[in-house]
Amino acid sequence: MSRHVDPERRAARFIALEEHESTHDRLVWGMRRNRDEEVARVPEWEKLRELASQIKEHTLTHLDRYLEQFEGNATRRGMHVHWARDAEEHNSVVYQILRAHQVRSLIKSKSMLQEECGMTPYLKKRGIEVTESDLGERIQQLSDEPPSHIVVPAIHKLRSDVATLFAREIDSDPSNSDPHYLAEAMRGNARPRFLAAQAAMTGANFAVAETGGFVVCTNEGNADIGASVPPLHIASIGIEKLIPRARDLGVFVRMLSRSALGSAITQYTSHFHGPRQGGELHIVLVDNTRSDRLGSPDFWHGLKCIRCGACMNTCPVYRRAGGLSYGGTYSGPIGVILEPGFDIERFRELPFHSSLCGSCTEVCPVKIDISDQIYKWRRVVAEKGLVKLTKKVGMSALGTTLAHPSLFHSAESLAESALEHAPRFLLYNPLNAWGRHRELPAAPARTFRQWYRENRGNHGSA
């Protein structure tokens, strides 16, 4: 039995670090603003969103066909295609390949899927040294923490945290927290590891059925160094990453980095269509609950996700609470709808770690109905009897009130005097986590209904 994640308690820990919280909020919101600027330069943006959504929905409703097509083409191109039903099988397939090549150290680029599978600890336990090569991921690896953001994994850390960490782990100057200095220190540390590695691992952003190849997007070029230096390259690809045609890449590549960081494209958008001369290329196609989700009318649209992180950057809860508060592989709104699918007991609190403001749905480049799904997960949690007692007390009172108009109207009028006169304890008590960091606005002198009756009441229905 897994202990369930308590996002409120975790968020409180982050919010208590005032400088971290305010810096995080500013940086993450900055990415959202950059996104808006870059998106405004593409007049056909909404058309692209619609196309992207339809292409993904088409692929997912024909996924068996496209996977077979991809496998056939990739095999013809000299790649080895493996299949894995779950995380354990993925890790074991990878380990078998590495063992057959007597690999002792490997360099990897960012892969949320490998994170999801817990691959690094699995390999470490079996004597294989794994080095993350993306700067943010390496920071997280050295901190023994999961990524807090899909695109910028260490965005919750201050430069001073990184300076302290690097001083301890790679002998950099502890008093120098200039990001240029720190990045250079890591470049110097990572280069020999790239050269010494006997294998490289990557994920994939897209896999093209028509050509049997896959695309990896990075800004550092670290996936490309990995794929071009050691002789062995293994790519882990979730089965939902398929797209039908090479031309479809135009739609997705145009949207990915604009949505993520607000840049027109990632610095490196690399297409792999076979092993390089003298090299070997393996692909592991991973299910790990994706085929279950496909069968859920409420939740299969979550499989359209291209992992851009736009929903995280725009989310008022994510920005304040930080990605580690979600306690899973995926954080932010996308984490709220993905993680309960892996383990509903463990992640039963996540659907309540949201204000349901709907901003995530608005920015999603593939039009996932994220906020609707968050609401639907709340229902699933309630139906399974997993709602926490403190929430039940408030919600059943609210339910009764909303279900009876007369009760609602008297409650509404009462609320105004209550806001002025009620002991603050009613709102700011330990049962109400939302009150802890908020003040309520001053109540209007009249309720909307009172105002309407006085001003519009005699005009009948409009």
Added chain:
Amino acid sequence: MEARDAILSAIRRNLPRPAVPLPELPARDPKQTASGVGSKAGLTKPSTGRVSDFQRQLQAMGGTSFEVADLAASRAKIAELFPTAKVICSATREVPGTRRIEDVRDPHDLNDVDVGIVRSSLGVMEAGAVWLTEADLVVNALGVLSQHLVVLLDPAAIVDTLHDAYERIDLAASTYGLFMAGPSATADIEGVIVHGAQGARSLTVLLVAADPTHLSPKNGTHE
């Protein structure tokens, strides 16, 4: 085989219905696209707007570019930009370096390269990106192990959008092909942009027409 069949049959059981049709991608205006690889006779010159927009976008991505008159001017520009470079490894005969890429047997041997030189067959205006393949790089690691990278690009080979680019590229023709938009970059520490995270520290694009006598036979784009 067991895993494969189990996954495929689970998918077949669970395929969402109704099936969604594959949308047609909007047709591109043929006038909008550059006329292909190299500067062959009879091709329309791109508007100056497209080239300057490409340059501006590349700059936004952290790269630099120069319009140079010819290959002799390109060689002079490289000498001017990298006066202290010891190892210059070139993958194009148009601009020789101190090391020929054909002489490199192992990618590890590129770790000491100060400047790599390569010709791209396609540029993308909206992204400020150049398309490079294994045919261009010869040893793929040249693009990312070199401390600095110089890319020759024919201004006539710049297209407007990534849609146009994917129309022209034959992905099946290369085991490796990439859009490179500027140098290696990271914003992983407090969002501060730092160039030269792992790959090349700088990307310089020299806009210069290809010398037809040096064109490589295989370049991964539709002729």
